[in-house]
Amino acid sequence: MEQETGVKSLRNKEKSKQKFLDAVEKILHTKGFSGLKVNDIAQTAGLDKKLIYNYFGGKDGLIDEYIRSQDFWSNIKDDSAETSVNDGGKTFCKTMLLSQFDYIFKNKNVQKILLWGLIENRKSLKKLANDREENGARLFEGLTDPHFKENAKRYRAIIALLISGIYYLDIYATTNDSTFCGLNLKSAAGRSEIENAISFLIDKSYE
Amino acid sequence: MEQETGVKSLRNKEKSKQKFLDAVEKILHTKGFSGLKVNDIAQTAGLDKKLIYNYFGGKDGLIDEYIRSQDFWSNIKDDSAETSVNDGGKTFCKTMLLSQFDYIFKNKNVQKILLWGLIENRKSLKKLANDREENGARLFEGLTDPHFKENAKRYRAIIALLISGIYYLDIYATTNDSTFCGLNLKSAAGRSEIENAISFLIDKSYE
DNA sequence: ACAATATATCACCAAATAGTGATAAAATTA
DNA sequence: TAATTTTATCACTATTTGGTGATATATTGT
Numbered sequence A, B: 001m002e003q004e005t006g007v008k009s010l011r012n013k014e015k016s017k018q019k020f021l022d023a024v025e026k027i028l029h030t031k032g033f034s035g036l037k038v039n040d041i042a043q044t045a046g047l048d049k050k051l052i053y054n055y056f057g058g059k060d061g062l063i064d065e066y067i068r069s070q071d072f073w074s075n076i077k078d079d080s081a082e083t084s085v086n087d088g089g090k091t092f093c094k095t096m097l098l099s100q101f102d103y104i105f106k107n108k109n110v111q112k113i114l115l116w117g118l119i120e121n122r123k124s125l126k127k128l129a130n131d132r133e134e135n136g137a138r139l140f141e142g143l144t145d146p147h148f149k150e151n152a153k154r155y156r157a158i159i160a161l162l163i164s165g166i167y168y169l170d171i172y173a174t175t176n177d178s179t180f181c182g183l184n185l186k187s188a189a190g191r192s193e194i195e196n197a198i199s200f201l202i203d204k205s206y207e
Numbered sequence C: 001a002c003a004a005t006a007t008a009t010c011a012c013c014a015a016a017t018a019g020t021g022a023t024a025a026a027a028t029t030a
Numbered sequence D: 001t002a003a004t005t006t007t008a009t010c011a012c013t014a015t016t017t018g019g020t021g022a023t024a025t026a027t028t029g030t
Helices: A013-030 A038-045 A050-056 A059-069 A090-106 A108-119 A123-175 A188-205 B013-030 B038-045 B050-056 B059-069 B090-106 B108-119 B123-175 B188-205
Strands: none
Touching: A013 A038, A013 A050, A013 A059, A013 A108, A038 A050, A038 A059, A050 A059, A059 A123, A090 A108, A090 A123, A090 A188, A108 A123, A108 B108, A108 B123, A123 A188, A123 B108, A123 B123, A123 B188, A188 B123, A188 B188, B013 B038, B013 B050, B013 B059, B013 B108, B038 B050, B038 B059, B050 B059, B059 B123, B090 B108, B090 B123, B090 B188, B108 B123, B123 B188
């Protein structure tokens, strides 16, 4: 009878595809990479595994589509705008790093995908890395390179160290109860120490 | 006839155990974690898999023993000694970080184990993290804390960011051909930019 | 209502994987 | 050299995993 809206009762390809993508996320969250077996994914999705082959061409296709579905850098692009361009990107970099530190700590899926990028050689994962690079390139070329001139590359290296440090510490905090350099990265106190250090180092870099 | 020395011809339990440990290392290096299957390990070792159960109690026992066999922080403890204690640990921290950056880049096994610590919850991996913490604690309490006094924790946070940044960048460089913040982490040029930044940030931290 | 198509399930296969009891072969001891 | 113990292999089972052809059921168009 009606077919316009998306309420299409029982059988719906798009909804089924989404169920598989949700299943991947759920398993990734509960069992990690090694738990991603076609049988388990299908069972978690409540559908037959054959559909994974029909709709995604197999497990790899499904996983690639899951990775692509994550809008990874949205939290960076969003609140960028033009927040005071006349300080050489100092306040922008600082808020960006601090918000990344918080965002990645809370978003466990992003942590898993970051880890994935260190373990496996997937095209979809490379694409994420390239996206981040392209985004960063615009920031560096437009803001910080002109400000730091001959020291531009050193500043890029500083940001590289801080970003990657933030990644590692957030992931470490999730999988490890142990401290890092004596700091409890799960506690508010420990995390604010890291935030202070980030802020301090950026300030010093602009001196 | 003779049994004193270790030349015991063909059958030798200790040598066989070592063959399994070597096989774990080799597979870890070539195929990564996911390649560590008992059948493959046994085949790589050139021995029967039953021995893995007899000697190590199973795959997990073997892997734990492999991890324990890695003297992970030897490169740090070694050349420590008392290299100028009157600068608040500045030169010591700097050389330590720079040598870590180089050592971890070259030592792929260490990279794998570091990654492992972010993925899996193994007792033997926790032990490594604790060892590093205990080692660091001695450094901080004996050298840097007294120097930085009320800012001691901020300095610890700085070191935490730099160490974890070094870890991440070295691992990233190995598995990724892409740049990071526009720097090629496999090239001498890119790596020396990172080294400059490390040196620069430590200097600024002591100002 | 009927045919055509899209969606989903089922039963099954082949390969990979973990694990073990029985046994062979070497080494040690008496 | 004979008996005993240690070291290693082999053959086998059960389970998991990835993958597919045949079939059923729902939806849509006529």
